[in-house]
Amino acid sequence: xxxxxxxxxxxxxxxxxxxxxxxxxxxxxxxxxxxxxxxxxxxxxxxxxxxxxxxxxxxxxxxxxxxxxxxxxxxxxxxxxxxxxxxxxxxxxxxxxxxxxxxxxxxxxxxxxxxxxxxxxxxxxxxxxxxxxxxxxxxxxxxxxxxxxxxxxxxxxxxxxxxxxxxxxxxxxxxxxxxxxxxxxxxxxxxxxxxxxxxxxxxxxxxxxxxxxxxxxxxxxxxxxxxxxxxxxxxxxxxxxxxxxxxxxxxxxxxxxxxxxxxxxxxxxxxxxxxxxxxxxxxxxxxxxxxxxxxxxxxxxxxxxxxxxxxxxxxxxxxxxxxxxxxxxxxxxxxxxxxxxxxxxxxxxxxxxxxxxxxxxxxxxxxxxxxxxxxxxxxxxxx
Amino acid sequence: xxxxxxxxxxxxxxxxxxxxxxxxxxxxxxxxxxxxxxxxxxxxxxxxxxxxxxxxxxxxxxxxxxxxxxxxxxxxxxxxxxxxxxxxxxxxxxxxxxxxxxxxxxxxxxxxxxxxxxxxxxxxxxxxxxxxxxxxxxxxxxxxxxxxxxxxxxxxxxxxxxxxxxxxxxxxxxxxxxxxxxxxxxxxxxxxxxxxxxxxxxxxxxxxxxxxxxxxxxxxxxxxxxxxxxxxxxxxxxxxxxxxxxxxxxxxxxxxx
Ligand SMILES: Nc1ncnc2c1ncn2[C@@H]1O[C@H](COP(=O)(O)OP(=O)(O)OP(=O)(O)O)[C@@H](O)[C@H]1O
Ligand SMILES: [Mg+2]
Numbered sequence: 001x002x003x004x005x006x007x008x009x010x011x012x013x014x015x016x017x018x019x020x021x022x023x024x025x026x027x028x029x030x031x032x033x034x035x036x037x038x039x040x041x042x043x044x045x046x047x048x049x050x051x052x053x054x055x056x057x058x059x060x061x062x063x064x065x066x067x068x069x070x071x072x073x074x075x076x077x078x079x080x081x082x083x084x085x086x087x088x089x090x091x092x093x094x095x096x097x098x099x100x101x102x103x104x105x106x107x108x109x110x111x112x113x114x115x116x117x118x119x120x121x122x123x124x125x126x127x128x129x130x131x132x133x134x135x136x137x138x139x140x141x142x143x144x145x146x147x148x149x150x151x152x153x154x155x156x157x158x159x160x161x162x163x164x165x166x167x168x169x170x171x172x173x174x175x176x177x178x179x180x181x182x183x184x185x186x187x188x189x190x191x192x193x194x195x196x197x198x199x200x201x202x203x204x205x206x207x208x209x210x211x212x213x214x215x216x217x218x219x220x221x222x223x224x225x226x227x228x229x230x231x232x233x234x235x236x237x238x239x240x241x242x243x244x245x246x247x248x249x250x251x252x253x254x255x256x257x258x259x260x261x262x263x264x265x266x267x268x269x270x271x272x273x274x275x276x277x278x279x280x281x282x283x284x285x286x287x288x289x290x291x292x293x294x295x296x297x298x299x300x301x302x303x304x305x306x307x308x309x310x311x312x313x314x315x316x317x318x319x320x321x322x323x324x325x326x327x328x329x330x331x332x333x334x335x336x337x338x339x340x341x342x343x344x345x346x347x348x349x350x351x352x353x354x355x356x357x358x359x360x361x362x363x364x365x366x367x368x369x370x371x372x373x374x375x376x377x378x379x380x381x382x383x
Numbered sequence: 384x385x386x387x388x389x390x391x392x393x394x395x396x397x398x399x400x401x402x403x404x405x406x407x408x409x410x411x412x413x414x415x416x417x418x419x420x421x422x423x424x425x426x427x428x429x430x431x432x433x434x435x436x437x438x439x440x441x442x443x444x445x446x447x448x449x450x451x452x453x454x455x456x457x458x459x460x461x462x463x464x465x466x467x468x469x470x471x472x473x474x475x476x477x478x479x480x481x482x483x484x485x486x487x488x489x490x491x492x493x494x495x496x497x498x499x500x501x502x503x504x505x506x507x508x509x510x511x512x513x514x515x516x517x518x519x520x521x522x523x524x525x526x527x528x529x530x531x532x533x534x535x536x537x538x539x540x541x542x543x544x545x546x547x548x549x550x551x552x553x554x555x556x557x558x559x560x561x562x563x564x565x566x567x568x569x570x571x572x573x574x575x576x577x578x579x580x581x582x583x584x585x586x587x588x589x590x591x592x593x594x595x596x597x598x599x600x601x602x603x604x605x606x607x608x609x610x611x612x613x614x615x616x617x618x619x620x621x622x623x624x625x626x627x628x629x630x631x632x633x634x635x636x637x638x639x640x
Contacts, residue, residue, distance in 0.1 A: 329441065330478045331478060331480045333441065333462060334478040334480060334528075335480065335483075335488070335492075337438050337462055337471075337474075338466055338495070338496070338544060338548065339463050339466035339467045339548065340491050341463045341495065344491060344495070345463075348487070348488070348491060349480065349482070349483065351482065351483075352480065352481055352483040352527070353482055354482075355482045
C-alpha cells in the first residue's frame with residue numbers, strides 16, 4: 001500500500017466506548033451523528049431503524065439447512081433456555097431485540113462434531129417497513145461446527161446474532177452480506193468464547209446499500225482463541241461499515257483480527273473500527289488486529305480506526321496495523337514489464353490482496369463463490 | 384533479426400521539490416541480435432535510468448530522442464506492449480508482489496507475450512524445466528512473487544523469466560550483483576543459453592568484470608554522467624577494473640550534477 005491515510009484518532013478509551021448496555025431502546029438516545037459510535041454512519045439512510053417512530057413490519061424470511069448433528073429450534077423471546085450472554089450495546093440492537101418475537105436457535109450438542117456446514121439463509125423480500133431478526137448459535141462444550149449465515153435480497157433489517165462457544169468447543173462462522181443494492185442492514189454479532197474454545201468469525205460483505213455490522217467477542221474462560229476475519233468490496237453508493245470489539249477479560253486468550261477491503265467508484269465508502277480492550281485481569285493476552293484498504297478509484301473513502309487499550313502490564317503481544325492506499329505502481333509496473341496488460345495486472349494484484357483471506361473460508365463452495373463475486377466486481381470496473 | 388536503437392536519449396525524473404532533474408543526457412546505442420553489449424559506470428551515472436526508460440517506467444520522462452525496436456517507435460508503446468514487442472528488463476531490484484504466486488504470474492506473462500495460453504501441462508513442464516536449469520527449487524512456483532526471496536534468488540528468478548519469455552533484446556540491470564560464485568555461473572549459463580539462440584541480443588549492465596568472464600561481451604561502453612563516454616571491446620572492461628572511472632569522471636566533471 002503506497003499511502004497511509006484515513007487513520008482517525010478516536011475520542012475516548014475503548015473501555016468507555018462500550019460501557020452502556022441495555023435491553024430498553026429508550027436507554028439509548030436517538031443518535032444525532034455526533035456520537036463516537038455513529039459519527040461515520042449516514043443516519044438519514046437508515047430508514048428510521050435508529051429513530052423512535054414505529055415502523056411497519058418488513059418482510060424477511062429465514063430458512064435453515066442444518067447438519068444432521070445440529071438442532072434447530074424456534075424459541076419465544078422469553079424462553080428461559082435461551083442464553084443471556086448478549087445485552088444490546090446500542091439503540092438499533094435494543095430495538096432489534098424488542099422487535100424480534102422469536103429466536104432461531106442453532107444448537108450443537110456437547111461433543112458433537114457437525115459433519116457439514118449448517119446454512120441459515122436470510123432473504124429480504126421488500127425494503128418497506130423494518131424487519132428484525134434474532135439468531136442464537138449455541139455450541140456446547142467440546143462440540144464443533146461450521147455455520148454459514150447467508151443474506152440476500154432487498155430489506156430494511158436489523159438483527160442480533162448471539163454466539164456461544166462452550167469450553168473446549170470450536171465454531172467457524174461465516175456471515176455473507178450479499179444483499180441487493182437497496183438493502184439497509186444493521187447487525188450485531190456477539191460471541192462468548194469459553195475456556196480453551198476456538199472461534200473463527202468471518203464476514204464477507206459485498207452487497208447492500210448500507211451495511212453496518214458490529215462483531216464483538218468476550219471470553220468466558222482462559223485459553224480462548226478468536227480469529228475475526230473480514231473481506232469487503234464497496235462500489236459507488238455503498239456504505240459498508242464494520243465495527244469490531246474484542247474484550248479481553250480472561251487470562252491467556254488470543255485474538256486475531258484481519259479485515260481487508262477494496263473500494264471502487266467515487267462514492268464508495270467503508271468504515272472499519274477495531275476496538276480491543278485488555279482488562280487488568282487479562283494477563284498473557286496475545287492480540288493483533290489489522291485492516292487494509294485498497295482504493296481502486298479516486299474519491300472512494302475508507303476510514304480505518306484501530307483502537308487498543310491495555311490495562312495490564314503482562315501481555316504476550318498487542319499490536320495493530322492499518323493502511324489504506326492505492327494499488328502500488330511498482331507492482332503494476334513489474335507485471336506489465338512482463339507483457340501483462342494493465343487490467344490483467346490489476347486483477348492479479350487485487351486477487352492476491354484477497355487471496356489469503358479467501359483461502360481461510362472454511363467452506364470450499366464459498367471460496368469459489370466469493371472469488372467469482374470479486375471477479376464480477378472487477379469486470380464491472382473494467383466495463 | 385532484431386535491433387534496438389537508442390538515439391540522443393534524454394530522460395528526466397521529478398525531484399523532491401517538484402522540479403525535474405535530467406539524468407540521461409543524450410545516449411546513443413544500438414544493440415542488434417547476436418550481440419552482447421556491456422555497460423559499466425559509477426553509481427548514480429544513470430544506468431538503471433536507461434534500463435527503466437527503455438522499459439517505460441512511468442517515473443522516467445523522456446524529454447528528447449528516440450528508442451526503436453526493429454524500426455518501431457518504442458516510446459509510444461505502453462509498458463506491456465514493449466514487453467510483447469520483444470523487450471525484457473531484468474531489474475536491479477525485483478519487486479515483491481504479495482499474494483501473486485510465481486506460477487500464476489509466469490503463466491499469465493507467458494500467455495500475454497505469446498498471445499495465447501499454453502496448455503497447462505505443457506506450461507508446467509516448461510516451467511519446471513526452466514527452474515531445474517537454473518537450480519531453482521520447484522517449491523518456488525507456489526511462493527508469492529519475489530516475496531521473501533533472497534537477493535540471489537530474485538536475480539535467478541529474473542533469468543528464469545528471461546528464458547520463458549524469450550524476448551528479442553534483454554536488458555539485464557546488475558543481474559550479477561549479490562550472487563555468490565555458484566549462483567553467478569548458473570545465471571551466466573541462463574544468459575548464455577538465451578543469447579546463443581538466434582534473434583537475441585543482450586544489454587548487460589554491471590559493475591564487475593567477474594560476470595564478463597562467463598558472458599563474453601562484444602562491446603563495452605563506459606557510462607558516466609548520463610551518457611556513454613567511451614566504447615571498446617572486451618579489453619576495455621579490464622582497463623576499467625584496474626583503473627576505475629576517474630579519468631572520465633574528471634574529464635566530464637559538471638556533466639553529472
Ligand atoms: N525515481 C527517481 N526519483 C528521483 N531520482 C532518481 C530516480 N531514479 C533515479 N534517480 C537519480 O538518478 C541518478 C541515476 O540513478 P540510476 O539509478 O539510474 O543510477 P545507476 O547508474 O543505476 O546507479 P547504481 O550503479 O548505483 O545502480 C541518481 O542520482 C538517482 O538518485
Ligand atoms: Mg542501477
